[in-house]
Amino acid sequence: MKIKDILQEKRTVSCEFFPPREEDGIPAVFRAIDRVSAFNPDFISVTYGAGGSTRAFTERITTQVKQDTDLEVMAHLTCVAQTKDEVQGVLERLDDAGIENVIALRGDPPRGEAAFVPVEGGFHHATELIEHIRAHFGFGLAAACYPEGHTESPDLDWDIRYAREKVDRGADFLISQLFYDNRYFFDFLERAEQAGINVPIIPGVLPILNTAQIRRFTSLCGATIPAELDRQLEQYADDDNTVRELGIEYATNQVRELWDEGVPGVHFYVLNRSYSVSRILSNLNLPGHTVPD
Numbered sequence: 365m366k367i368k369d370i371l372q373e374k375r376t377v378s379c380e381f382f383p384p385r386e387e388d389g390i391p392a393v394f395r396a397i398d399r400v401s402a403f404n405p406d407f408i409s410v411t412y413g414a415g416g417s418t419r420a421f422t423e424r425i426t427t428q429v430k431q432d433t434d435l436e437v438m439a440h441l442t443c444v445a446q447t448k449d450e451v452q453g454v455l456e457r458l459d460d461a462g463i464e465n466v467i468a469l470r471g472d473p474p475r476g477e478a479a480f481v482p483v484e485g486g487f488h489h490a491t492e493l494i495e496h497i498r499a500h501f502g503f504g505l506a507a508a509c510y511p512e513g514h515t516e517s518p519d520l521d522w523d524i525r526y527a528r529e530k531v532d533r534g535a536d537f538l539i540s541q542l543f544y545d546n547r548y549f550f551d552f553l554e555r556a557e558q559a560g561i562n563v564p565i566i567p568g569v570l571p572i573l574n575t576a577q578i579r580r581f582t583s584l585c586g587a588t589i590p591a592e593l594d595r596q597l598e599q600y601a602d603d604d605n606t607v608r609e610l611g612i613e614y615a616t617n618q619v620r621e622l623w624d625e626g627v628p629g630v631h632f633y634v635l636n637r638s639y640s641v642s643r644i645l646s647n648l649n650l651p652g653h654t655v656p657d
């Protein structure tokens with residue numbers, strides 16, 4: 365089923381996983397998917413790596429989930445390091461496998477490279493990929509948005525202009541980059557409305573697992589860690605268990621507030637670590653996403 369149609373019927377809970385580097389890591393991904401399945405997510409998604417074998421694993425996991433489980437699935441696809449013809453090939457395989465949903469992204473540069481450089485004959489921006497998919501396929505389509513602005517956007521007006529462009533070219537809904545201060549998301553919703561963006565905007569939530577990792581992630585994507593949270597992360601920087609508990613409590617409160625404000629869904633960046641998301645969903649007790657005792 366297309367996620368845009370699910371969103372017409374209900375508020376969604378979704379979970380994002382990533383493909384392993386090596387083939388023998390695939391069963392662990394399925395175990396993580398299996399564990400969160402107990403909470404009846406409305407869809408799951410699998411990220412698309414910067415190159416190499418992980419991309420084939422993304423296709424494989426996405427296809428297998430679609431064909432062997434009751435879960436709805438969304439494939440991530442990026443413009444990194446492939447020509448339009450190669451992207452077309454991926455889309456044809458996804459379509460042949462019965463995948464109905466794609467999130468179209470430009471992608472981050474491969475590790476060690478500072479900036480995104482399109483290959484000759486490749487797409488330059490997510491907007492071009494969205495346009496291509498709309499012209500040739502019937503997939504339900506999502507795109508990314510950035511409550512605090514994308515790091516390459518010179519200002520927030522620029523950023524919202526291209527968010528709008530993604531919708532104009534065919535994105536059915538947007539999923540946000542992670543953030544830790546809900547005010548950024550609510551401000552973004554206001555700016556999006558003013559810019560005429562009228563599709564569902566789903567907040568992306570990453571439960572904090574440890575201090576070093578979250579500092580790295582937020583510095584890469586430009587998300588702000590609120591001062592009090594930052595102080596606690598510093599205090600327990602050497603104690604991952606405490607930070608994980610803190611992350612569970614923080615994300616529970618964050619999602620509760622988002623949900624109470626009426627967001628159309630919530631998208632968890634699971635990072636293949638199902639424990640925190642399972643605890644958060646248990647705490648939240650959202651209708652349709654509880655686990656029987």
Ligand SMILES: Cc1cc2nc3c(=O)[nH]c(=O)nc-3n(C[C@H](O)[C@H](O)[C@H](O)COP(=O)(O)OP(=O)(O)OC[C@H]3O[C@@H](n4cnc5c(N)ncnc54)[C@H](O)[C@@H]3O)c2cc1C
Nearest residue numbers: 411412440469470471472489490508514516517526539541
């Ligand atoms: C929900 C979500 C899922 C993600 N999944 C993945 C994944 O699976 N794999 C992965 O590698 N990365 C993933 N990312 C990260 C994403 O690829 C990066 O944030 C990337 O740097 C930008 O991708 P984009 O699709 O937003 O690009 P774009 O929309 O192309 O935006 C990149 C920059 O260019 C600007 N821009 C956009 N269009 C134009 C235009 N036509 N002309 C001029 N400037 C323009 C934007 O304002 C922005 O500053 C994900 C991000 C999110 C939020």
